[in-house]
Amino acid sequence: MKLLAVNGSPRKTMNTGLLLEKIVEGAASEGAAADGSALHPNGEHGTIKQMMNGVGSVKVASTVLAVFMLTAFIVMGSDAFATEDKGQKSEVGMQEVHDFMKSCGQYFLATVDGDQPKVRPFGTVAIYDGKLYIQTGKKKDVFKQMARNPKIEICAYDGKGKWVRIQAVAVNDDRREAKQFMLDSYPELKKMYSADDNNSQVLFLKDVKARFHTFTGESRTVEF
Ligand SMILES: Cc1cc2nc3c(=O)[nH]c(=O)nc-3n(C[C@H](O)[C@H](O)[C@H](O)COP(=O)(O)O)c2cc1C
Known part of the structure; x- marks a missing residue:
């Protein structure tokens, strides 16, 4: 100022x-x-x-x-x-993005593979320790791509005319408690993963720019 x-x-x-x-x-x-x-x-x-x-x-x-x-x-x-x-905006914004992603049920996660974008459906999202997390498996290509280039984009559509496009950097969190939190949030994942299997991985999103859009042309950006 x-x-x-x-x-x-x-x-x-x-x-x-x-x-x-x-x-x-x-x-x-x-x-x-x-x-x-x-x-x-x-x-x-x-x-x-x-x-x-x-x-x-x-x-x-x-x-x-x-x-x-x-x-x-x-x-x-x-x-x-x-x-x-x-x-306040940052916390409220993260909660808003989380709630919106959850309400969509699934979202699409894009990674960069060399010069090729790769996109796939994802569903996991949780707020833990003040950060927005997603979950995946270390054996998956999606994880390997994020390890090489952590820049990602997520798109979620609510089926009712509103969508969000989220630009972020994905950061690994190796804490057991963070992995367990995600597994407890999605109990069905426990059939495939455990916090100690050396495969389950959680990542939090940083430098987030989430832009909400509607068909009427309104748009709004939330950053955290
Ligand atoms: C609705 C839905 C939600 C999914 N959620 C996740 C998820 O949260 N994490 C994950 O690792 N895979 C999830 N998957 C599976 C991935 O889309 C799938 O493993 C995909 O092949 C991973 O991308 P990759 O092949 O580039 O590694 C989900 C699949 C569907 C259909």
Whole structure:
């Protein structure tokens, strides 16, 4: 976030300037790129006074300062909200993507095999330890392809006019508890896999960009 501090006082280093300096320091310590340059059109003292048609320079300085402080407050405040919002969005977004994938029942997972895209149906999806996971077998080509190039794309359609396309990087998680969690989420998988079989593998998705689409042309991106 960039802030421009405007000093309307003709006396750069007096009260208004000192106050501005403090505000700029404060804004910078909160991470804003703040510039406290004094504004002196034509390099003349009192120019703002003239521009304001006879309003006292002290009044002008106070007004400008007040406007700046309000702006700084709003900007810094909105920044803080934005950060909080991002955090919430990310969790809410992951849950939304998870719930949507689940509601579709199955999805299609695309990998890259050299210069050839490969796509197949998948169904496993779960949130574990704050991340979105899928499950596969190490013996499968899909796993070998993700090991060579972890970039994947997923597409799920709900059969009712809404779909999501998810771009992500698949990351192996070798933790036994993560594998067990997935098997417990999909008990039917226990016929084929166990957490200790050296085949079952779970992967979480990172750098996720999930774009929801509808036939009416609406689209929205969720990132986490
Ligand atoms: C509805 C459905 C869901 C599936 N879900 C998964 C899954 O979550 N994980 C998996 O490894 N295979 C799953 N499969 C099986 C894979 O599609 C299949 O093993 C495929 O051949 C794997 O791709 P590959 O041949 O490129 O390795 C599913 C199949 C279907 C029909």
